[in-house]
Amino acid sequence: MSAKQRKLQGQKICKGQDTPYFKATHYKLGINFWKHKDNRPTKLEQRVMSIIADAKLSIRYVGDGKFWKGHCNPDFKVNNQNKVIEVFDPTWPPRKPNWKLNRKKHFKKYDYECLMLPVLQKTKNHKILKALEKFVE
Numbered sequence: 817m818s819a820k821q822r823k824l825q826g827q828k829i830c831k832g833q834d835t836p837y838f839k840a841t842h843y844k845l846g847i848n849f850w851k852h853k854d855n856r857p858t859k860l861e862q863r864v865m866s867i868i869a870d871a872k873l874s875i876r877y878v879g880d881g882k883f884w885k886g887h888c889n890p891d892f893k894v895n896n897q898n899k900v901i902e903v904f905d906p907t908w909p910p911r912k913p914n915w916k917l918n919r920k921k922h923f924k925k926y927d928y929e930c931l932m933l934p935v936l937q938k939t940k941n942h943k944i945l946k947a948l949e950k951f952v953e
Contacts, residue, residue: 856880860935861891864903867945868892873952875901885926888919894952899929901951906934 857865861879868875879891883900890900900923912918916932923930931951935944 860903867941871945888922898927901931903933903935
């Protein structure tokens with residue numbers, strides 16, 4: 817069904833929905849991701865969860881689809897504050913150059929502040945904790 821046909825039927829059409837890139841990535845990744853929800857939380861998210869639990873910070877894990885803003889599901893949400901946290905490995909998977917900025921702008925539309933937390937295997941836990949504590953204050 818083309819965008820024009822969907823518009824006639826009253827369905828919402830997102831910009832770029834009919835492009836080959838959108839069809840190849842959005843539909844396939846979105847469907848496959850939620851079919852394999854058992855892979856959540858990832859090892860990276862589990863590591864951050866253990867740091868949060870040890871420090872007793874008021875942050876909860878929502879990366880399994882419990883909390884959505886628009887079409888985005890962050891990894892963590894700060895309790896009683898409009899703040900979300902995205903945990904990512906800067907080396908994988910390959911992403912578009914400005915994806916972090918776009919993600920922050922998306923959450924900003926909904927009045928949420930977003931912390932993009934790059935975590936490598938060699939990143940020390942105290943550095944992660946320091947960034948989290950600074951963001952929660």
